[in-house]
Amino acid sequence: MTDPKQAKAAEAEAIERAKQGDEAAFEVLYNLHKRRVYSLCLRMVSNPAQAEDLAQEAFLQLFRKIGTFRGESAFSTWLHRMTVNVVLMNLRRKGLPLVSLEETLETDEETPRKELGAQDMKLTGSIDRLQLQRAIEKLPPGYKTVFVLHDVEGFEHNEIAEMVGCSIGNSKSQLHKARLKLRDALKFMRAEKAEKT
Amino acid sequence: MNCLEVQQALPEMMDGQGHDDLEYQAHLKTCPMCSELVAELELIASTAGQLAEADEPAPRVWVKIAAELRAEGVIRDTEVAGRPVLVPAAKRRWNAWWLVPVAAALVAAGGYFIQPRPAVPVASQDAPGVTRTETAPVVASNEAPRADKAVAAAQNQKSTVAAARDESSSNAPLMTASTSDQKLLDGVSPDMRSAYETQLRAVNAYIRDADAYVRRNPDDEDARQHLMDAYEQREMLYQMALDHVQ
Numbered sequence: 001m002t003d004p005k006q007a008k009a010a011e012a013e014a015i016e017r018a019k020q021g022d023e024a025a026f027e028v029l030y031n032l033h034k035r036r037v038y039s040l041c042l043r044m045v046s047n048p049a050q051a052e053d054l055a056q057e058a059f060l061q062l063f064r065k066i067g068t069f070r071g072e073s074a075f076s077t078w079l080h081r082m083t084v085n086v087v088l089m090n091l092r093r094k095g096l097p098l099v100s101l102e103e104t105l106e107t108d109e110e111t112p113r114k115e116l117g118a119q120d121m122k123l124t125g126s127i128d129r130l131q132l133q134r135a136i137e138k139l140p141p142g143y144k145t146v147f148v149l150h151d152v153e154g155f156e157h158n159e160i161a162e163m164v165g166c167s168i169g170n171s172k173s174q175l176h177k178a179r180l181k182l183r184d185a186l187k188f189m190r191a192e193k194a195e196k197t
Numbered sequence: 198m199n200c201l202e203v204q205q206a207l208p209e210m211m212d213g214q215g216h217d218d219l220e221y222q223a224h225l226k227t228c229p230m231c232s233e234l235v236a237e238l239e240l241i242a243s244t245a246g247q248l249a250e251a252d253e254p255a256p257r258v259w260v261k262i263a264a265e266l267r268a269e270g271v272i273r274d275t276e277v278a279g280r281p282v283l284v285p286a287a288k289r290r291w292n293a294w295w296l297v298p299v300a301a302a303l304v305a306a307g308g309y310f311i312q313p314r315p316a317v318p319v320a321s322q323d324a325p326g327v328t329r330t331e332t333a334p335v336v337a338s339n340e341a342p343r344a345d346k347a348v349a350a351a352q353n354q355k356s357t358v359a360a361a362r363d364e365s366s367s368n369a370p371l372m373t374a375s376t377s378d379q380k381l382l383d384g385v386s387p388d389m390r391s392a393y394e395t396q397l398r399a400v401n402a403y404i405r406d407a408d409a410y411v412r413r414n415p416d417d418e419d420a421r422q423h424l425m426d427a428y429e430q431r432e433m434l435y436q437m438a439l440d441h442v443q
Binding site: 020180 | 207208209211212233234237238240241242244245246247248252253254255257258259261262263265266267269271272273
């Protein structure tokens with residue numbers, strides 16, 4: 001395992017070299033952060049090709065502005081926020097809702113089928129990460145944005161509200177409803193699996 | 198608090214306020230349905246936090262980023278910083294990869310967009326640094342080892358490369374080309390000019406890096422080979438441009 005202090009020092013050195021235009025330094029920074037940036041993009045858009053384009057755009061924006069990085073915040077925080085902005089901008093351009101008030105209203109269509117006895121299944125122990133990943137992919141865009149930013153990426157509600165342009169209360173409400181939807185979806189998956197076996 | 202009140206307050210309670218709310222805590226202790234709901238939602242949230250960094254982008258993403266940064270001049274000649282850009286052999290080999298698709302794409306684009314014209318003999322062009330002998334070390338005498346040809350080509354290109362290096366610090370796109378590049382670009386049709394200009398700038402930058410590295414490491418065969426490859430790519434770009442001068 002790499003010592004976090006050494007990793008931090010290596011990153012700081014790479015940032016300084018990148019400011020001089022050193023290609024190897026850019027590559028070091030890219031390799032340090034590519035997984036997190038790409039994963040964030042992929043979860044937000046659920047499309048690998050689009051996620052690659054967005055990750056590329058996020059890194060390009062970052063590297064173009066690297067000369068202005070003064071180190072007041074962590075480099076990863078800066079990059080992370082820039083990535084979110086690139087993704088949200090992309091969603092806005094496509095007219096997709098970042099936060100949808102309509103989606104907070106439950107309808108029969110949106111609610112997973114429960115005839116398999118899904119309500120009786122309990123999510124005890126642990127949750128299969130692959131199943132959770134699939135359930136997140138199926139969330140409506142408005143719910144997905146807030147859930148990914150808060151529960152997966154660790155942003156606070158005030159940060160999310162600022163980024164997506166909604167109230168803090170709305171962000172909390174969207175997150176709660178997203179979790180409820182995921183709970184239903186995961187129970188449905190478990191019930192479906194149990195019925196097959 | 199009853200079940201309905203608890204469930205309505207959950208968005209706030211699960212955001213931290215629930216820890217201090219005695220009524221809420223008391224209800225969860227006595228209501229298995231609400232406590233199960235809260236436990237499951239917390240489990241989803243905690244599992245989601247472990248999902249981060251699960252995927253990795255394809256290698257082509259970095260290839261595109263590097264090519265774009267180089268074309269924009271964000272990646273610069275790092276000789277200034279006292280570091281060779283082309284350090285490990287694997288990295289050098291990788292750095293040259295993008296030149297091939299770039300040239301191939303230009304060939305395809307040139308064939309598609311530009312009306313074919315009779316080829317202009319290279320030697321007759323009034324771009325002094327662009328003759329086949331100077332820019333194509335591969336056509337030089339086969340008696341000399343390939344590495345020596347690369348060095349000879351590097352010597353022949355010295356003035357052009359030096360000019361390009363001097364001019365590369367400017368942000369104005371047209372000012373980054375050498376005199377011979379500029380003469381060539383002046384003859385290319387306007388719709389293709391920026392594409393040629395960008396690619397020439399990128400190849401010139403690569404040649405500068407490779408040339409500097411070869412001079413510091415004259416025994417590195419890999420580096421010499423890459424330098425020669427870069428000159429071949431440059432020659433190819435010149436040929437394509439010269440074949441389609443206005």
